Amino acid sequence: MKLMISLGIILGMMTYTSALPIQNSSVIQEMKRLKRGNSEVLRGPEEINAMDRILRTNGRLGSSRARGLSFREGDIASSYHIQSRSAITCPGNSCLWPKSVDGSVYVPYIISPQYDDMDRITIEMGMLDILLETCVKFVPRSHETNFLDIQPRFGCWSFLGMTEGPQPISLQSPGCMWSGIVSHELMHALGFVHEQSRSDRDRHVSIIWENIRKGQKHNFKKYQTNNLNTVYDYGSIMHYGRYAFSEDGSPTIIPKPDPNTPIGQRDGPSVLDIQKINLLYECGGLV
Numbered sequence: 451m452k453l454m455i456s457l458g459i460i461l462g463m464m465t466y467t468s469a470l471p472i473q474n475s476s477v478i479q480e481m482k483r484l485k486r487g488n489s490e491v492l493r494g495p496e497e498i499n500a501m502d503r504i505l506r507t508n509g510r511l512g513s514s515r516a517r518g519l520s521f522r523e524g525d526i527a528s529s530y531h532i533q534s535r536s537a538i539t540c541p542g543n544s545c546l547w548p549k550s551v552d553g554s555v556y557v558p559y560i561i562s563p564q565y566d567d568m569d570r571i572t573i574e575m576g577m578l579d580i581l582l583e584t585c586v587k588f589v590p591r592s593h594e595t596n597f598l599d600i601q602p603r604f605g606c607w608s609f610l611g612m613t614e615g616p617q618p619i620s621l622q623s624p625g626c627m628w629s630g631i632v633s634h635e636l637m638h639a640l641g642f643v644h645e646q647s648r649s650d651r652d653r654h655v656s657i658i659w660e661n662i663r664k665g666q667k668h669n670f671k672k673y674q675t676n677n678l679n680t681v682y683d684y685g686s687i688m689h690y691g692r693y694a695f696s697e698d699g700s701p702t703i704i705p706k707p708d709p710n711t712p713i714g715q716r717d718g719p720s721v722l723d724i725q726k727i728n729l730l731y732e733c734g735g736l737v
């Protein structure tokens with residue numbers, strides 16, 4: 451019923467808009483915004499992947515610039531003092547967490563006391579999905595200098611790789627409280643970028659530039675990534691959704707050759723995501 455009313459409003463606005471002078475851009479922008487919102491309703495919740503929800507939660511993240519942070523691709527943070535570093539590729543693996551003599555990669559963390567028990571469980575589930583199948587071990591911090599400081603700030607975001615010192619990861623509650631979103635942000639902290647930023651992405655997906663919202667094309671850059679000789683992973687927890695940064699609900703990413711290949715998901719790291727963590731951190735027998 452709600453959907454019918456919303457569609458009625460949109461159709462009404464379309465009729466209304468067509469009778470207006472074209473320069474009434476605020477009505478057109480509002481119409482596009484409503485259409486964008488309803489296209490998510492029409493797709494149904496089962497198709498909203500982790501990145502879709504991150505982008506929705508982070509809607510007004512740009513205003514965080516005032517607090518000394520900037521964001522690229524919707525949820526990768528940089529602070530001004532480390533922006534000179536080419537964080538996207540981590541040259542020479544400079545942003546990897548160090549490996550211990552026992553072969554494990556210990557990543558200390560603290561979780562803000564502001565979270566309730568359910569939130570803590572969700573965060574720990576996101577950690578478990580990685581640590582059970584890789585040599586990366588998230589451990590409560592005791593005295594370590596470098597550690598993840600998980601906090602319910604505004605939005606879902608992380609820095610890329612280890613930045614040294616206390617390193618915030620924001621997981622707003624409830625907007626970021628899916629274990630798949632937790633593992634997505636943890637993978638950024640381990641040094642992984644979004645799957646469709648890979649250097650070889652144009653062989654696997656088409657970016658529909660004309661459907662991207664004004665001012666957002668920079669979120670679709672490719673980077674010289676280390677692809678670890680793994681195949682392109684449409685099912686990566688790090689993949690944008692089909693409609694990411696869409697102007698009006700039309701697709702911005704179409705897989706090829708089969709445009710109907712599902713992209714992204716919400717459950718947690720894919721088999722290939724786990725394989726990539728094991729390769730990047732040289733987890734030996736787990737590869």
Ligand SMILES: [Zn+2]
Pocket residue numbers: 525526634638644
């Ligand atoms: Zn991300």
